[in-house]
Amino acid sequence: MERHPARVVAFSDAVIAIAVTLLVLEIRPPQDTRHLFHGLVTLWPSYLAYVVTFMLVGQVWANHHVMFDQIRTADRTVLFLNTVLLMDIAFLPFAASVLAGAFRDGHGQRTAVILHGIAFELAALLFNAIWQYVRRHHRLLVATIDPAGVKAISRRFRLALTWIAVGTLLGALLPPLGMAVIAAFIPFYWLPIRGEIARAQPRRDEGGPA
Template identity: 80%
Template sequence: MTEPDHGSDGPGASTPFGAGRDPARVVAFSDGVIAIAITLLVLEIRPPHDTSHLLHGLAALWPSYLAYVVTFMLIGQVWANHHIMFDHIRGADRVVLFLNTVLLMDIAFLPFATSVLAEAFRDGHGQRTAVVLHGTAFWVMDLLFNVIWWYARRDRRLISTTIDSADVAAISRRFRLALAWLATGTLLGLLLPPLGVAVIAAFIPYYWLPIAGEIAKAQRRHARGNRT
């Protein structure tokens, strides 16, 4: 792999297309975008205008609360899985930078999709379109996860030498399953919006579970540390 370019060749130097860069900078920038997107979600929940019936007004905002919780937890999973993926990527070339930028563009769109979802369920109109929009945004994001991971692991050119083939396969299976899961929820939302949201929400507890072998390996590392 080409050595990272640290800008030591002067202002006129150009970086080769395939040059690797420290992925820590990619992760730091991504963390910032994700933090902003997840914070913006709460701005969609607007206080009721009629404070004379405040309790009723707050209760009527349940679609906003639901959309907020589901999207917040899903973006939290995005953040966690982004770290898992880049923990094993040792270099980020320009293709990875481009794909990650498109991924972040999709993440930045999520507060809007969440607002549309909540508004549709509050008004009782356009729910199918809103669920499809929301689900598609997450499906595209997971598609980009799969593309980045596939590109990085191809010929093991960008992934760390410390990850074995079984772990690479486990991460790949998790990402591919997400594609099918989110697509199913989105299509069901086209037929029955509440069911589509329920299927997408069911994605949350499952994907917070550790990837196969993750706990066992952590325990082995802890045991080795205790022996030393």
Template identity: 75%
Template sequence: MAFGVERKPARLVAFSDAVFAISITLLVLEIHPPQDTRHLAHGLAELWPSYLAYALTFLLIGQVWANHHVMFDHLRGVDRVVLLLNTLLLMTIAFLPFAASVLAAAFRDGHGQRTAVVFYGIALGVAASLFNAIWEYARRDHRLLASTVDPAGERAISRRFRVAPFWIAAGVVLGALLPALGVAVITALIPFYWLPIAGEMSRSKRGRAGRSDGREEWPEGGRGDL
């Protein structure tokens, strides 16, 4: 049973898209041009930690945005709990540009790198945990799920989403010892979470899609959509 009045998710998704877009745009504002233009090439090269933090965080936020759509594509409605959890998720996403600037400054100055990686990883870990909390709450007893996903699809999506907090935690632990390795582990999330989720679409919907476009229906456990 939903907690409070159940609403369509369209407005929540639109608001979330706006927060994702603003947060991802703010990242570039953390890259400041060199003060000494007499040695501009050298100064631009020295900004490599800012470029790295920008690219890493841009792709990570983009990944959360893409999977946020995957999740809400399978929800028929949202209630007060989902609204609260999603608000907390967006609050964490909006914090990531600051965490990225801390990471870049530490690698640029050569001090505090372990702390910066742990700080950055914790921010990502909180976002990943809130993301999972939304999905697990919505799918419990099928309280808010749409007919686009069957039990096998639910499990496939849950398995994919649950990996992130543990993966990030591993990056945090390694980053506390070897900062560069921690960043590398967190970076490895990017290609993994852009992969399609095999078994995401319900069997009935896969069948309708196969009949409508003339292609063969894929068996359960076969190819899925992002």
């Protein structure tokens, strides 16, 4: 059974919106209002975890649209993999909270960075799994994407898998360095994907010219 991806995207957008909203709720206001400025400053780990996680989730959202813009129909495998992806995204506010707490308290930073990195690495893995699946089953793709566009998206998704893995491994040794590498991924990954918007070239099996 196959379904139009519009409902999949709408449900995914809702889950992602809830996840990024929950991120800010993890920032607890200072209890001591007599030293409010100092209390707000000491919350810098929460601000850092919020900004990095929010921007990374924003990339997940943007690239989710990039991917599903090229998917004509979704079968049960796509639905299942996307559901697991959303389950991982819903976990991210917890991972961000653990990260902020570890840097604020000065303990468990390696574990926190690894947890945060693994959560995003799993998201990258699922992106690659969904895309490689639809790439192998051409009937699921729109007719307007050409091979160059397919390869361009594939390269970008594989890069995410490698980049986040490197940041996570470095975080196991030097937590600040690992977070810096993962954070550096943010401005780079917002760049447009070359070949993402390809010229319409109907495939032979879609009734295009031979």
